[in-house]
Amino acid sequence: MSAGSDPGEAMTAEEIQAVAPDSTKRNAFTELMKSKPKAENPVTSSSSRSARPRSVRDGLGVYLENPASFPPSSVIYYNDDFVAIHDLYPKSSVHTLLLPRSPKHNRLHPFEAFEDPEFLALVQQETRKLRDLVAKELRRRFGKESAADALREAVLNGDVEPDDGVDGGLPRGRDWAAEVRAGIHAHPSMNHLHIHVFSRDMHSRCLKHRKHYNSFNTPFLVDVEDFPLDANDPRRHPGREGYLKNDFICWRCQKNYKNQFQQLKAHLDLEFEAWKKE
Template identity: 60%
Template sequence: MPSTESDPEDAITSEEIAGTAPAPAATGVTQGTKRNAFTELMSPKPKAAKESSPQTLASTRSPNTRFLKERDGLGAYTRNPSSFPPSRVIYHTDDFVAINDLYPKSTVHALLLPRSPLSRLHPFDAFDDAAFLTSVRAETAKLKRLVAKELQRRYGRYSAQEQEREAVLNGETEVPSGEGLPKGRDWESELLVGVHAHPSMNDLHVHVLSPDMISECMRHRKHYNSFNTPFLIDVADFPLAEDDVRRHPTKAGFSNKDLICWRCKRNFGNRFKQLKDHLEEEFEEWKKE
């Protein structure tokens, strides 16, 4: 295997980078549900364009060159987003493309791809540009709202906070005197948002995902720790100070840290299978909050 395929700090596997790992089928939108901006964007449309792999490459390239080019796979979305079906591309503008992650690590996992030339830089360098950072933050906020709406659509019926609000809206209960309408659940505040300290792909991309970590693509310890340690850096934290430990993820050893449940903080050490089983239980309880 070429050395470029075995970078220990990659948050994803070489097969995921190459686009050859098993990926879940696009789930689309459940028919008959209330539609909103996010569900309209996420819905599969009739006669959608056939999805092509962003990592499609000439077979004549050497393995080393091929793998290096495969790290450029996200560029296919920013170059020609309309060539992908709505199950993959959520929306696109002149400056950004939002997509569903090909290998989601949670039940909802979106990526924001800037179309600026600065996106070819490492995030630490790209976000030194104040105007670019401001634009990415603003667009990330937009995508967060859409992802939060999708979580509400999927799981709102299980949530006690949402049920309290719905009971008032449906006239089943009255708002106590002097109190306003219950706000419902703040799904947006629960999202994981940020860039990886060591990006595995060459094009800058911001992750916006639910915290549940429930996905058939959550297969490895480094998958989990890449989103549940400081290896994931919120765009709100940039620009980073020069002595910020997150600038040196290898030295910090984020990928080798103990596996800690994101919800109850139980320490599973290196027992990934036990953590996965536990996450299924936490997922059911999380939905009920």
């Protein structure tokens, strides 16, 4: 298969060709999200730390085969059924991928894989778990700047007395879970099934192209909770619907930037600062 990207895909050729990061650095996010690993699945594990993908589009497979060989800066957590990783080319301030390890499903198109109701339920449950972790990371990063979290931060800092009986005495504060999205691309670029779980802010130096923005802000991204899809759902035909060619619409204020990506990009930087302060 060619290493080049298809015009109907969300990723560039450079991104498709990338495999796995080498960094061994730890950070607060990976420490927060790390859970005690279970024993390797004998079906998907590999004894080789240097296993290479058969195709550039099989790059995600190396995480499934031996997730323990990757540092916490790459693999967030794993268990018998899933591996959660940081997206190598994040399109938001927090962008993760959930990779199902089931050999029966993990190389199927999501539309086909999610026709299995038991597998879909398992994926939806694990996606909610990762969404919660991403929400906690957003609070850790941005809670001190958020007006909605001000009282909570004051309690944590000892400036205000806690209110007994509410979240351990803490005010609930901002609903960071509402700032997290989770879905699949209707036309995936990689061969292995993966679910994007990310903050909706679209703030990243890796957000560089039309397809990058529209693949996450049009029906090209299908929410995991929307499955199973109806047979006539138009999202089953992303090329026909032309989602990636849509005008640029700001995710926050809904202003239409037509075909002006650089103007949108500058606007998104302003929206990001305002969003953090909500």
